Amino acid sequence: MTPGFGAAVRAAGELVVQPRMGFADPRAMRAGLLATRGARATTVGTITVDSYTRVGDLAAARLAAERGTPLNGYPIATADPVATAEMLAAAAFPVQVRHGSALPAPVFDAMARLGLAATEGGPVSYCLPYSRVPLSRAVPGWAECVRRLAGSAEDAHLETFGGCMLGQLCPPGLLVALSVLEALFFRSHGVRDVSLSLTQQTNREQDLEALHALRALAARFLPDTSWHVVLYAYMGVYPRTPSGARALLADAAELAVRGGAARLIVKTEAEAHRIPTTAENVAALELAAAAARAATPDPLPPPDTGLLAEATALVEAVLDLDADLGRALVRAFAAGVLDVPFCLHADNAGRARSHVDDDGWLRWSSVGSMPLDRGRAHRAPALSSSGLLAALSRVQRRYDEEESRVLGDRPSPAALGPA
């Protein structure tokens, strides 16, 4: 019997590493899962769902399969269930379904049919950045799916994506708050085993403080819940050189161990260029595992610059809005109590702004209407397209330093993705 996802992570005894992997073809997906399991690392598997399925366009997913059009992930809702079941039986280790759906019923329905009980996302983190769905529809849609998952599987596991909003340039106090709020949302609908995400960003000390804040708030707000923290290797514009990409991933693994995360989502050397192959994923998993084994948890928390207080203020302000957390989240965004910088969604207030300061710390330029001390906002020059590009590609530049000096070129707008 394959252990549950959360139980497997808890029993690992070292940092668990996980790819972002999704192939349209069941044979390729099966080979990817087997290669993940066989990597020299403690791993869990990933089935990343294609973009048509994510947006609920199952007709397009079917058509692509019929025509042999390449998809950017596994069409779990429309794939042959027998082939999928065989693929999962062959893999025989914990697998998480990763999708990105604001209205995830087709994905959750497919999981239920296949006996899969681990996935991720959240009513905020899969709505605001990735869809046009009103938050007031995403919240009940997610609530229903979470309740059904909790009721159908004892080992149901849900990971918040709220610690990764927009992938970059979101000050981590807000990321920590959103991750905790989505975990509380999952818990309020019956899931008792969750993970809380956070993404590596532009400054290691700030990232460490954020990991500690996330763990402190999880311990405080999730007393009767099994939980662990999952770190995402840098989600923004990735180094283009193999050496730069490897160094950034190794730093992510070290950060995860130092900050007390139990699991790491890796990125590969191919990240800046295209969707990685299975071999590139395995290389990344093994590199991250080796870097993690060389690191030790920090004995003491990092210096407190107010990040925990900021995250706590945001969580408490939302909880005060309504006894029902789903309604509270909708009201919070409507009032700008939560406000994600650079988020284009119609339900986001869009009054908050952020920047990267000279030391690489993510700062507020404006806190908008969020209940934060205005002293948390630091003056920054008006944002230009080149300034935005510089901020978005700061990490890439730092890790590619040697090579970019030789090439002397600028990153292209087309390089701004996939987060």
Added chain:
Amino acid sequence: MSAPARRAPLVLLSSVSSDAHTWNLVFLQLLLEETGHRVVNLGACVPDDLLLAEVAAHAPDAVVISTVNGHGHADGARVVAALRAGPAAADLPIVVGGKLGVAGPDPALAEALVRAGASAVFQDDVTPARLVTTLRAALGPAAAGAR
């Protein structure tokens, strides 16, 4: 006598139906505004019907479609053909760019988009300056209001 002041050209900026990425759109909006264009930014995951309706509603001088999720060659060709089939965008400059396929830049994907009706197609090789130059050339006289 000075020439009558021209309004800055209006660019409708959009993703494609299955693409959830937005940093490309945030960047392009800033770039286009800095270079003298007005911008309507439709954001992520724009269904074909919505893009067609917004083009009809705003009557822009050009459409810029930016996509990075690897489905752009398919979604882009479909929506560009739909735009060309209707009256509102039959003659508009339509520029498509980004990561168009799942396997890196491929000239065949760009050619398919041009066949579908795109005025210009960019893959990973574009610089901001070249994008603006191409857009201005495509806008022709309508670009006169741009800086």
